[in-house]
Amino acid sequence: MKQVYASMLWACAIIWTLSAQAEDASAIHTLAASCAACHGPNGNSLGGTPTLAALNQDYFVQRMQGFKDGSVSSTVMHHHAKGLTSAEITALASYFAQQPRQTPQALPHQSFQGAQ
Amino acid sequence: MTHDSILASQPHTPSRRQFMRSVIYGGLAFYGLPAFARASKPPLGHVVIVGAGFAGLTAAKYLRAWSMGNLKVTIIEPNPQFISCPQSNLVLGGSRTLDQLSFGYDLSRKQHGLHWVKDSVTSVDLANKQVQLTRGNLSYDRLILAPGVDFNVSKIPGMPAPVADIPHAWKAGKQTLQLRQQLESMPDGGVFVMTIPTGAYRCPPGPYERACQVAHYFKQHKPRSKVLILDANADITSKKGLFLQSFNGTYQGIIEYHNNSEILQLDTTSKTIKTDFETVKADVLNVIPPQLAGKVAQVAGLNNVDGRWCEVDFVTYASSLQPDVHIIGDSISAGLPKSAHMATSQAKVCAAAIIDLQMGNAPNPLPVFANTCYSFVDDQQAMHVANVYRYDPAKKSMVSAEGGGVSAKASTQEGQYAQAWAENIWADTLT
Ligand SMILES: Cc1cc2nc3c(=O)[nH]c(=O)nc-3n(C[C@H](O)[C@H](O)[C@H](O)COP(=O)(O)OP(=O)(O)OC[C@H]3O[C@@H](n4cnc5c(N)ncnc54)[C@H](O)[C@@H]3O)c2cc1C
Numbered sequence: 001m002k003q004v005y006a007s008m009l010w011a012c013a014i015i016w017t018l019s020a021q022a023e024d025a026s027a028i029h030t031l032a033a034s035c036a037a038c039h040g041p042n043g044n045s046l047g048g049t050p051t052l053a054a055l056n057q058d059y060f061v062q063r064m065q066g067f068k069d070g071s072v073s074s075t076v077m078h079h080h081a082k083g084l085t086s087a088e089i090t091a092l093a094s095y096f097a098q099q100p101r102q103t104p105q106a107l108p109h110q111s112f113q114g115a116q
Numbered sequence: 117m118t119h120d121s122i123l124a125s126q127p128h129t130p131s132r133r134q135f136m137r138s139v140i141y142g143g144l145a146f147y148g149l150p151a152f153a154r155a156s157k158p159p160l161g162h163v164v165i166v167g168a169g170f171a172g173l174t175a176a177k178y179l180r181a182w183s184m185g186n187l188k189v190t191i192i193e194p195n196p197q198f199i200s201c202p203q204s205n206l207v208l209g210g211s212r213t214l215d216q217l218s219f220g221y222d223l224s225r226k227q228h229g230l231h232w233v234k235d236s237v238t239s240v241d242l243a244n245k246q247v248q249l250t251r252g253n254l255s256y257d258r259l260i261l262a263p264g265v266d267f268n269v270s271k272i273p274g275m276p277a278p279v280a281d282i283p284h285a286w287k288a289g290k291q292t293l294q295l296r297q298q299l300e301s302m303p304d305g306g307v308f309v310m311t312i313p314t315g316a317y318r319c320p321p322g323p324y325e326r327a328c329q330v331a332h333y334f335k336q337h338k339p340r341s342k343v344l345i346l347d348a349n350a351d352i353t354s355k356k357g358l359f360l361q362s363f364n365g366t367y368q369g370i371i372e373y374h375n376n377s378e379i380l381q382l383d384t385t386s387k388t389i390k391t392d393f394e395t396v397k398a399d400v401l402n403v404i405p406p407q408l409a410g411k412v413a414q415v416a417g418l419n420n421v422d423g424r425w426c427e428v429d430f431v432t433y434a435s436s437l438q439p440d441v442h443i444i445g446d447s448i449s450a451g452l453p454k455s456a457h458m459a460t461s462q463a464k465v466c467a468a469a470i471i472d473l474q475m476g477n478a479p480n481p482l483p484v485f486a487n488t489c490y491s492f493v494d495d496q497q498a499m500h501v502a503n504v505y506r507y508d509p510a511k512k513s514m515v516s517a518e519g520g521g522v523s524a525k526a527s528t529q530e531g532q533y534a535q536a537w538a539e540n541i542w543a544d545t546l547t
Contacts (some may be wrong), residue, residue, distance in 0.1 A: 002490065003125075003427075011352040022134060026468055026472070026479075026480050027480045027482070027483070027484070029182075029468075030464050030465055030468045030480065030483060030484075030485070031484050031486075032484075033178065033418055033461075033464045033484060034338055034457075034461040034464060034485035034486045034487075035486065036459070036460075036540065036541070036544040037456075037457045037460060037486075037488060037537060037540060037541040037544060038488055038536060038537050038540055038541075039439070039540060039544055040540045040544065041540075041543055041544045042546065044444060045536070045540060046536070046539045046540055046543050047539070048535060048536025048539070048540075049533065049536045049537075049540065070521075075500075075523070075527075075529060075530060075533070076488065076500055076502050076523075076530075076533060078488050078519070079488075079500075079519060079520050079521050080488075080502055080503075080504055080519075080520075081501035081519070082517075082518060082519020082520075083486075083503060083504025083506075083516075083517030083519045084484075084504055084517075084519055085162065085517060088484065104543055104547070105133060105223070105543070105547040106545070107219065107539065107543060108219050108220040108221075108222065108223040108224075108546055108547065109215075109216070109218070109220075109541050110197055110218050110219055111215045111218060112197075112199070112214045112215050112217075112218040112289075112293075113196055113197055113218070114290065115195060115289070115290070116195050116201055116287065116288075116289030116290060
């Protein structure tokens with residue numbers, strides 16, 4: 001009987017961890033997606049800012065922690081890094097390290113059609 | 117929510133009633149309805165999005181991507197193409213053309229498998245979960261309203277209705293070109309008067325950026341001309357120190373800034389404005405009207421904050437009045453700057469939450485996102501304001517985290533970053 005309880009407890013613990021991980025993953029990919037405005041879809045920049053996709057995880061953490069504690073100077077990024085927790089920085093590093101590096105698609109430019 | 121968890125989850129089996137309802141409303145009632153609407157019910161349901169601006173288009177893309185195609189997404193948008201408001205002030209300054217800010221919707225539509233209806237939503241039947249278009253109706257499991265802002269011209273004393281030769285150009289398009297043409301045909305020595313409303317409006321630094329862009333044009337081509345800002349607010353509402361550097365530096369003698377200058381009376385024929393302090397006559401007049409949530413949100417009765425903006429839950433972006441209607445972008449009451457970056461970030465949080473809700477999971481209770489907003493002071497130099505925002509459950513709002521802030525000064529390097537920002541946010545939204 002004790003064993004049954006023990007294994008039920010285990011099962012609960014595993015389910016709990018899995019769903020907590022799923023929740024964390026959701027939180028991180030939503031946060032990571034908000035970086036796209038400057039760093040491109042999935043971290044693939046069209047130029048002018050660093051590509052984050054497939055970036056070395058340690059390098060990401062080192063730069064961001066540097067912006068956060070002021071040891072690495074920056075124009076803009078310290079305003080973001082200081083607002084993130086160390087856990088978020090680590091999770092973003094791991095998220096972007098796993099994104100494939102891709103040549104961004106060309107923008108669908110079109111001449112103005114005169115409406116609106 | 118991971119992709120795996122979607123695959124592993126049991127698709128919701130629609131009840132017989134729901135099924136019948138979807139057949140009746142989703143298919144048959146909509147005459148001339150494209151074939152897609154009659155297709156079998158998608159596992160996670162049907163989301164209808166009103167408006168393909170920054171908010172709506174981003175929500176559509178991420179709903180499809182993060183649900184791995186298990187959600188059907190229909191966008192309703194009357195306009196044939198996407199025109200970016202960001203950088204539209206540079207068209208006035210002369211360093212961008214409107215063509216450079218105009219994009220097609222096709223790529224996004226095809227690549228994300230979006231159902232597209234080129235039409236306007238005229239009303240929402242909340243009880244029956246249907247939107248009314250000019251040509252029929254469409255049913256939804258969840259509705260996203262992303263209509264941007266509406267302009268309350270009638271609030272301007274002396275201007276009961278829009279006047280053809282006084283463009284606001286606060287939605288990029290024809291009016292942007294019209295205002296540029298007016299500046300081009302204005303004789304040197306003329307006065308450009310711009311008025312700024314009180315209360316929330318889209319893009320808080322936008323009017324001051326516009327003043328700089330017009331002054332940049334004058335400085336090069338019409339050096340005896342003036343820019344007069346009549347701001348109804350008590351002070352510059354965004355990046356104050358930085359804009360003052362430009363107003364009192366490069367544009368000294370060109371830009372004049374008057375605060376607390378609400379319009380008491382406007383004579384649209386002579387383009388004369390009376391305020392508490394003065395009466396001024398404009399050669400080119402740009403009245404930025406007071407703003408409120410897009411018309412469709414008003415018609416649905418969801419503009420419950422001062423009758424202007426929509427109150428939402430920042431975990432799901434569901435309307436506080438209607439849990440299956442989500443509202444994102446400029447239409448919401450958030451106490452946050454109404455910006456394109458904000459609109460896309462809200463869209464992503466909303467998309468993730470809708471997928472969770474449709475799967476029967478609890479959405480991430482503590483959303484976090486970033487906002488960066490650049491303003492150009494001439495054709496090369498820009499400056500930023502950047503913040504991380506996180507949800508505060510006690511305050512029930514998105515609160516800016518420690519460490520955010522603005523540039524030390526406008527620079528060419530930031531001008532390059534601002535261009536990169538534009539290209540990357542366009543790519544994120546439109547590809
Ligand atoms: C001059 C100017 C400069 C700006 N500069 C910047 C900047 O540099 N950076 C920045 O981040 N932001 C900037 N902004 C702000 C930014 O443009 C807005 O915050 C952003 O467009 C909001 O996105 P949205 O999707 O809420 O609204 P919109 O982009 O306006 O999209 C709304 C869409 O909904 C459609 N729609 C409306 N009603 C209906 C209906 N009933 N049925 C169907 N479709 C409907 C409209 O046609 C439109 O396509 C600027 C704005 C202006 C005016």
